[in-house]
Structure formats: C-alpha cells, structure tokens
Amino acid sequence: MAVDYTVIAVYLAGMLAMGWWGMRRARSKSEFLVAGRRLGPVMYSGTMAAIVLGGASTIGGVGLGYRYGLSGAWMVFTIGLGLLALSVFFSARIARLRVYTVSEMLDLRYGGRAGVISGVVMWAYTLMLAVTSTIAYATIFDVLFDMDRTLAIVLGGSIVVAYSTLGGMWSITLTDMVQFVVKTIGVLLLLLPIAVVKAGGFGEMRAKLPTAYFDPLGIGGETIFTYVLIYTFGMLIGQDIWQRVFTARGDRTAKWGGTVAGTYCLVYALAGAVIGTAAKVLYPDLASADTAFATIVKDELPVGVRGLVLAAALAAVMSTSSGALIACATVANNDIWSRLRGLVRPDGGERDEVRGNRLFILVMGVAVIGTAIALNNVVEALTVAYNLLVGGLLVPILGGLLWRRGTVQGALASVAAGGLAVVGLMAGYGILANEPVYYGLLASLAAYVVVSLATPATDPAVLAAWRERLAGRAPGAAAAPPVPAAR
Secondary structure: OOOHHHHHHHHHHHHHHHHHHHHHHHHHHHHHHHHHHHHHHHHHHHHHHHHHHHHHHHHHHHHHHHHHHHHHHHHHHHHHHHHHHHHHHHHHHHHOOOOOOOOOOHHHOOOOOHHHHHHHHHHHHHHHHHHHHHHHHHHHHHHOOOOOHHHHHHHHHHHHHHHHHHHHHHHHHHHHHHHHEEEEEHHHHHHHHHHHHHHHHHHHHHOOHHHHHOOOOOHHHHHHHHHHHHHHHHHHOOHHHHHHHHHHHHHHHHHHHHHHHHHHHHHHHHHHHHHHHHHHHHHHOOOOHHHHHHHHHHHOOOOOHHHHHHHHHHHHHHHHHHHHHHHHHHHHHHHHHHHHOOOOOOOOOOOOOOOHHHHHHHHHHHHHHHHHHOOOHHHHHHHHHHHHHHHHHHHHHHHHHHOOOEHHHHHHHHHHHHHHHHHHHHHHHOOOOOOHHHHHHHHHHHHHHHHHHHHOOOOHHHHHHHHHHHHHHHHHOOOOOOOEEEO
C-alpha cells in the first residue's frame, strides 16, 4: 500500500496548498464567497459537476447499484436532471441577481422579512449536506489505513475545513477543478472498465444476477418519483448550487456551463450503477451495500491505480463537503447572525467581511464534524437534507420566480408549514419514507397559495425593482469590474 499512501498523501497536500494559494486571492467578500463572480465556462462546468457529485453520489450511488442494479442510477440521474433544468431555465436570471444567498433573493422578491426563517431551513439543509460527505470519509480512510471511524472523520473533515477557511470560494474552486479531473479519471476511466472486466463482462453479469438488476425501472416507480421531487427540485433551490451559479462571469457561462455539468452527471450516474452491479457479482453477500465501493477498490484494483481511485473518492467527497460547508457558513452569517444583529441590508451591499466569514466556516466545520460522528448513514442524512429543502423552500422560491401574486406572508407560511410537516412526518413515518416530502410539499403549496391570496399583493414598487434586478439593470446587479476571467 506504500504507493497508494503516497498518491493519497500528495493529493491531500495539494488540497491544502491550493487553500493557501486561494487565501492570497480572497481579499473581499465577493472574492471569498463567490470567487469574484468571474469564473469562465471551463472552471464553472468542472466545479459545478464536482459539488453535486459527492460522497452520496459516488459511494451511495455504487451502493444503490449493488442493491438494485442499473436502476440504482436514478438517484444521481435525477440530480443531473435537476442541474440541467436549473441551467436551462433559471441560471441566467439567478446570476443576474448578484446576491450571495437564496434568502437574499427571497427578500428582494417579497420586500424583506423572509430572510431569517428561510435562512434557518437552508442552514439545516446545507449542514446535513456537508455531514453526508463527511461521513463518507470514514469508509475511504478505513480502506486506506484501517482507521477508527471517528478519527477518519476528524482527519478528512479537518483538511476540508482548513482549505475552505483559508481561501473561501477561490480555494474551493481550485480544489474542485482538481477533484473533477481526478474523479473523472479514477471512477469513469479506471474503476468502471476494471470492475466490468473483473465481473466477467456484461454477459457474465446478466447470467449471475436476477433479471431485475437490468430493468431500468427496477428500483420502483414510486422511488423514482420521490427522487425527482427531492433531488431534481432540490437542485433548483439549494444554496450550495446557487452559490456556484453566482460565481459565473455571465449569463451564457451559467447556462451552458451548467448544461455541460448536468450532462456529465447523467454519465456518472450510469457509471456508479454499473460499478455497483459488478460488485454484486464479485461480492454477493456484503453486510452493507454502502461498502461495495470500498470493497471492490481494495480487492480488485492494482497498486497505484487503487490509490488514484481512492483519491477520486476523496475528491468526490471533499468537493461536495467544501461546497456545502461554505454555503452553510454563508447562510449562518449573512442570513441568520448578521440579520438578527441588523448588520445586513436587503440589497446585499458589498462590505469586506472576509474575517467574519472565515470564522463562520471554522465554526460550522466543527459542527459538521461533530454531527457526522454522531450519525452513520449517508443516504439517511442526505434524505433529511433534501426533505427539509424541498418541503420548506421549493414553493416560495419557485413561486417567487414564476407567480407575481405570491406575497411575503404566503412565503413565510409556506416555509413554516412545509418545514414543520416534513419534520413531523419524518418522525412518524421514518426518515427514508416517501410520505414526508409528499405531504410536506402539499402543505407548503397550500399555505403559499391560500395565504398569498388572502393578503394584500406585493408592493408594485418592490415588484418593479425585482424585475429590474432580474434583467440585470438594477444598480446592485451592475456589471462586475473588468477583471480577467478564470477559464
């Protein structure tokens, strides 16, 4: 394993070095939180794909392939569909808003007062999303070093917290580009073909496994529908995703760069399911499907290649973890703490707050590591995150973008009704049940429509300012200074 250790050590050292380099560029709030809003199409596509394909998409995606066969691709596939929908229909308008958080967008649309409560829900979502990737460190470091689970989480989490705290979005962007390349090589170009060959090829896989493993709908129509509700719609409204959209240097970058990233996700989804199916042939009796990725890497790959593929898994985990961490810290600082103290204007005015944001990343990082130690199941943690997001925020966000009659009272009622319904139903039905997101979303929609129609319409001046902002003509949405774009 000496060669594998060397590959991993070089990779981790490189992540920290990029964090240090990013610190030198992140000298303003804009640079620290959204990379100066000047990423070009190449960097934007790579970093967007990196953040949405994390530990749950890689380790969890292979695990679903192990359990259900090719239809196990649906979870990650719906993530790709959501990213495509966001990029084609909404990303240009989102980028033109030139805000830092989803809650700032809600305040602009509804005329204020929606920020704190929506911020709390978004904070809970981003926290749990960061936790899912941090949990995945344990699986990878166990393969590498036979390390205690808690120590593995602390080690992996500390590296992510370190480079994220140092350079903010610039460090995360640079590391994500490396991570995108590493996991493309490690998962798509190496592990996928090697796993299929080791399993005897597709003919042998078909002969050894039940027919249901090769049924595209084998996982079940209800499960696929739930994935669409949670992940496809979740991609449209998540702070971690929007914060990447804010980094684009223009409308076309956000639209076409995101389309490329979404297409990449579809390919990655199928690759994970095929790897999991091959692992089922090779190891039919694993105690847990989530160990399929680590097992096939440990037992079937040659020295050196194994290290690169494990680095690819770390890349997937770290990209989502760091993106969710900075999103969590941004929401905690901008939408909750600063608003409660009355320090943030609804127009998202620029001030140099790098030190404060660094402190919040550090504090949220410690919270993420502690929560990850307390929890154990990646898919459960991810389900909690997306149930809260979709049940609480989907309706007021999309309603604000698509329905002029929506009011701030309707938005607040929608967030409260949907969020409380999801939490209560998860407690009653179980975390992995479908009912919480179904009924939570219905409660959110009903509250939004009924309360909006029962309250006075939004001030025309607010709506006029909102339309100007969406068109990129408002002062807060003015073009960025002419600085060189990051390709």
